[in-house]
Amino acid sequence: MEPQRLDVSTPSRRYAITLGEGILDRLTRVLDEIVAPARRFVVSSPVVWRFHGQRFAAITRAEPILVPDGERFKQLPTVGRVYEALIRANADRASTLITFGGGVIGDLAGFAAATYLRGIPLVHVPTTLLAQVDSSIGGKVGVNHALGKNLIGAFYQPHAVVVDWTLLATLPRREFRAGLYEVVKYGMTSSAPLFDRIAKDRTAIFARDSATLAAIIGESCRIKAQVVEADEKELGLRRILNFGHTAGHALEAVTRYRRFRHGEAVAYGMLVAAELAVARGAMADRVRTALADIITSLGPLPPISDISAGQILEAMQHDKKMVAGRLHFVLPTAVGSATIVDDVTEKEMRKTLERMGLRK
Ligand SMILES: NC(=O)c1ccc[n+]([C@@H]2O[C@H](COP(=O)([O-])OP(=O)(O)OC[C@H]3O[C@@H](n4cnc5c(N)ncnc54)[C@H](O)[C@@H]3O)[C@@H](O)[C@H]2O)c1
Ligand SMILES: [Zn+2]
Numbered sequence: 001m002e003p004q005r006l007d008v009s010t011p012s013r014r015y016a017i018t019l020g021e022g023i024l025d026r027l028t029r030v031l032d033e034i035v036a037p038a039r040r041f042v043v044s045s046p047v048v049w050r051f052h053g054q055r056f057a058a059i060t061r062a063e064p065i066l067v068p069d070g071e072r073f074k075q076l077p078t079v080g081r082v083y084e085a086l087i088r089a090n091a092d093r094a095s096t097l098i099t100f101g102g103g104v105i106g107d108l109a110g111f112a113a114a115t116y117l118r119g120i121p122l123v124h125v126p127t128t129l130l131a132q133v134d135s136s137i138g139g140k141v142g143v144n145h146a147l148g149k150n151l152i153g154a155f156y157q158p159h160a161v162v163v164d165w166t167l168l169a170t171l172p173r174r175e176f177r178a179g180l181y182e183v184v185k186y187g188m189t190s191s192a193p194l195f196d197r198i199a200k201d202r203t204a205i206f207a208r209d210s211a212t213l214a215a216i217i218g219e220s221c222r223i224k225a226q227v228v229e230a231d232e233k234e235l236g237l238r239r240i241l242n243f244g245h246t247a248g249h250a251l252e253a254v255t256r257y258r259r260f261r262h263g264e265a266v267a268y269g270m271l272v273a274a275e276l277a278v279a280r281g282a283m284a285d286r287v288r289t290a291l292a293d294i295i296t297s298l299g300p301l302p303p304i305s306d307i308s309a310g311q312i313l314e315a316m317q318h319d320k321k322m323v324a325g326r327l328h329f330v331l332p333t334a335v336g337s338a339t340i341v342d343d344v345t346e347k348e349m350r351k352t353l354e355r356m357g358l359r360k
């Protein structure tokens with residue numbers, strides 16, 4: 001199978017996403033093609049490195065910079081550890097930082113690359129499905145603050161993204177599923193064929209069949225790249241990709257990021273948005289059912305019945321998607337299309353959440 005190449009052209013940088021089975025073994029060639037500076041540092045996590053670090057043997061001789069990758073380590077002190085390792089190794093502007101891990105490593109090490117010496121070249125090699133289809137593309141890097149998620153960060157486009165889905169062979173099933181919900185998000189907001197494919201190819205997807213993964217990951221990356229090209233800084237169209245994220249983030253926050261994988265919370269969030277859309281008459285009920293069916297078919301989600309609608313409403317008040325006091329909310333209208341509204345009332349949201357099974 002030939003590698004696929006997708007170009008991402010934003011006002012701040014133009015770069016390529018290269019996708020292919022086993023493409024990691026050609027990383028050196030990809031780096032040389034973009035003339036990435038020759039001193040190459042890898043930031044990874046002990047888990048990812050134990051599984052796949054040997055594949056870097058031919059890429060760099062520098063010691064890997066290993067930092068833990070749980071969500072609770074996505075914070076400034078961990079970025080500090082990356083800076084320290086770079087300084088000790090005398091990394092300069094003629095150095096390339098390669099992130100090798102899931103979204104946590106990509107976001108935090110990407111932030112280190114964006115800020116170390118005011119920015120050194122950055123290459124993402126994502127190792128989770130979520131990072132391959134979403135977080136490695138588009139330049140959002142950053143960390144959490146004790147008072148909220150992703151509050152510290154920057155837009156810093158990578159110089160290249162290299163996606164090799166053979167790395168997903170070792171990904172725990174729950175993590176894999178969490179990434180699939182983001183693929184469902186792309187289908188619902190932007191591509192009916194992708195949506196249909198998830199339902200049709202579910203067995204092959206879970207078997208991590210190479211051709212099937214090539215198709216769904218490739219299509220997801222294409223959609224993300226297109227949206228980012230049109231709206232790098234999320235002032236308009238890019239907000240579409242927050243579909244399911246308003247209620248999703250609130251669910252993550254009220255359970256202190258412990259109960260849900262991000263994608264799982266987004267799955268509920270998409271159902272909330274669909275429920276609201278139907279109640280408003282903006283979407284046919286059969287579309288809501290189709291979405292619910294696909295989500296159910298991908299496996300069980302953690303419970304929500306002990307969470308109250310009030311807690312979720314409260315958490316939404318703190319969301320970054322509040323612009324000048326109004327919540328920007330992504331409403332689906334059909335499979336493959338969505339729109340953004342800013343007039344969802346508290347009462348309407350409360351009713352929707354209660355219908356979803358949250359406590360009064
Ligand atoms: N920058 C963006 O645009 C963007 C978009 C979406 C999400 N995010 C961020 O991404 C983060 C979530 O990323 P994630 O879901 O990848 O989680 P993660 O980085 O925490 O990885 C999940 C788990 O999988 C393990 N892992 C990673 N690759 C593996 C592999 N190949 N084999 C076995 N285990 C592996 C990790 O050790 C970790 O325990 C969140 O912090 C979220 O805010 C960022
Ligand atoms: Zn997401």
